[in-house]
Amino acid sequence: xxxxxxxxxxxGVYLALVIGVGFVVKRRAAKGLESYFLGNRTxxxxxxxxxxxxxxxxxxxxxxxxxxxxxxxxxxxxxxxMWGFVIAAFYMAFMGKWIRRSGVMTGAEWMIAxxxxxxxxxLARLSYxxxxxxxxxxxxxxxxxxxxxxxxxxxxxxxxxxxxxxxxVTGVYVVLGGFRGLTxxxxxxxxxxxxxAVMIACLGYxxxxxxxxxxxxxxxxxxxxxxRLDRAIDPxxxxxxxxxxxxxxxxxxxxxxxxxxxxxxxxxxxxxxxxQKFLAVRTPREASLMGMLWGxxxxxxxxxAMAVAVLGLAGAAGSSDLLALIKSDPEKVMPVVIAHSLxxxxxxFALAALVSAFMGAFSAMINGxxxxxxxxxxxxxxxxxxxxxxxxxxxxxxxVLLIAIGILIAQVQTSINAIFTWIMVGxxxxxLMPNVLRWYWWRMNGWGxxxxxxxxxxxxxxxxxxxxxxxLSLPVYVSFPVLxxxxxxxxxxxxxxxxxxxxxxxxxxxxxxxPAGWWGPVHRAVAAADPSFRREPFGRDLISLAIAVPxxxxxxxxxxxxxxxxxxxxxxxxxIFAALTVALAFTWWRSxxxxxxxxx
Numbered sequence: 001x002x003x004x005x006x007x008x009x010x011x012g013v014y015l016a017l018v019i020g021v022g023f024v025v026k027r028r029a030a031k032g033l034e035s036y037f038l039g040n041r042t043x044x045x046x047x048x049x050x051x052x053x054x055x056x057x058x059x060x061x062x063x064x065x066x067x068x069x070x071x072x073x074x075x076x077x078x079x080x081x082m083w084g085f086v087i088a089a090f091y092m093a094f095m096g097k098w099i100r101r102s103g104v105m106t107g108a109e110w111m112i113a114x115x116x117x118x119x120x121x122x123l124a125r126l127s128y129x130x131x132x133x134x135x136x137x138x139x140x141x142x143x144x145x146x147x148x149x150x151x152x153x154x155x156x157x158x159x160x161x162x163x164x165x166x167x168x169v170t171g172v173y174v175v176l177g178g179f180r181g182l183t184x185x186x187x188x189x190x191x192x193x194x195x196x197a198v199m200i201a202c203l204g205y206x207x208x209x210x211x212x213x214x215x216x217x218x219x220x221x222x223x224x225x226x227x228r229l230d231r232a233i234d235p236x237x238x239x240x241x242x243x244x245x246x247x248x249x250x251x252x253x254x255x256x257x258x259x260x261x262x263x264x265x266x267x268x269x270x271x272x273x274x275x276q277k278f279l280a281v282r283t284p285r286e287a288s289l290m291g292m293l294w295g296x297x298x299x300x301x302x303x304x305a306m307a308v309a310v311l312g313l314a315g316a317a318g319s320s321d322l323l324a325l326i327k328s329d330p331e332k333v334m335p336v337v338i339a340h341s342l343x344x345x346x347x348x349f350a351l352a353a354l355v356s357a358f359m360g361a362f363s364a365m366i367n368g369x370x371x372x373x374x375x376x377x378x379x380x381x382x383x384x385x386x387x388x389x390x391x392x393x394x395x396x397x398x399x400v401l402l403i404a405i406g407i408l409i410a411q412v413q414t415s416i417n418a419i420f421t422w423i424m425v426g427x428x429x430x431x432l433m434p435n436v437l438r439w440y441w442w443r444m445n446g447w448g449x450x451x452x453x454x455x456x457x458x459x460x461x462x463x464x465x466x467x468x469x470x471x472l473s474l475p476v477y478v479s480f481p482v483l484x485x486x487x488x489x490x491x492x493x494x495x496x497x498x499x500x501x502x503x504x505x506x507x508x509x510x511x512x513x514x515p516a517g518w519w520g521p522v523h524r525a526v527a528a529a530d531p532s533f534r535r536e537p538f539g540r541d542l543i544s545l546a547i548a549v550p551x552x553x554x555x556x557x558x559x560x561x562x563x564x565x566x567x568x569x570x571x572x573x574x575x576i577f578a579a580l581t582v583a584l585a586f587t588w589w590r591s592x593x594x595x596x597x598x599x600x
Contacts, residue, residue, distance in 0.1 A: 092291035098513050119446075137369070140369075141408075144362075150358075195353065203311060216313065263436055338351070366403060429483035430457050433488040516538035
């Protein structure tokens, strides 16, 4: 598709403004590491919440969601458990305030606070840094692949060259602006994204009212999971799921995804750069409020994705190319729909909104990855006495390196689903259990964490090599539990065969963060040293969590039914959401940390 002059003008003005922000805030970002990576902790919590929501709302992920919805229908929302899509409920209930109370700058630095400053703590910090860089590098490649597929529908360039061009533009402002520039841009991106998402949702609603050209089977509208997606329809239909497809045994896959997603949410920030967002707020109370608003702002993504799926189904019969694309590569449905279903002017605005989504996610990954490389590798191991100016230049270099890695991965990989599934299920299984235990089991030490995550990363890399070479390919409902259990065994065995973390380090961590779980010996030691100490009760946080998870899930799902005019579901969902909101007012809101509480 060739963009009209109006669409090009809208998109060009937006990109110019974004890059301009990077230059404007460059001087303030260059004051020091805390300024570059945390904005000096002076940014308002609601702006950080909008920034966090924007960083989750990436083009590649939305293209993947659309492809799942096209094939699976509403029950495709169960697939979102793979990445813990309700994690904002955990942030608002307890995880956000726990992170902020730690008072560190990066997730790897958190390891020192948890496991002490000795060799075990340093090894845990190193392994977490390696895990963070590996994961963020894979996510950068995943994002770049999606951007290449998206951009090639609007520019006369192949997928890989589009990825190179757009990533280069994005890199300018994220390298220059640091965390402050990233957050300010993402604040405006969230506004643009929300308006664009609502606009696309309205178009999908209208298209459904005019009638679909390609009618899905009746079970497509059901949100409930089934064991098999065994539809008695023509194998050439885009709704047909072959017995060899990973989602054919839908129930087995979803069972693994729900377990994995729940554990992921209990393990803390999943995207790693999320740590930055919560460490950048002023107080634990603001961290909890930020978690709530983060989830609310993200709600527009899912009705927009359903609207794009509907627009694709509405236009399929009128375009043989679109019908062929839905069958051959559903991951390209979204850019084709945007290119061919919107009028001039709205295409440019929609592109600005969706490019905003890409830039938010990509830049958050770059800034987060650079913080690990500079703070936890360069400054910690190579240049402990480096000046602030040197560290800022090192941050620029680390950001450029990560951008190059993203471009490289985009040149050798073509499937969004393949990369994302490996990140969330393969690599995710390799580090999941040690990340959970670090919060809830006092005996977990740095040796156990290092051994478990190192074994997990190695096993996940072996898995992807075996799959890529065709040597061994296992379904996720086999590979995930095997990897997770193997790593759990390593974690517990090494932990119990090595000395526990020094009691002083455990007491300091427990007193500041106030985690839940099996902390009995540490709690007794803290209470003996400080009889006035009172840990806030975790029971009320669990009650809030039990309400917040369905509250957020309903908020995400029931507006999607507006697109397909299922008013009975919309009414029921709205009533449930309202009731759960009232319940949260009596549980979560009343138990928020005091506004006067400051991290120790």
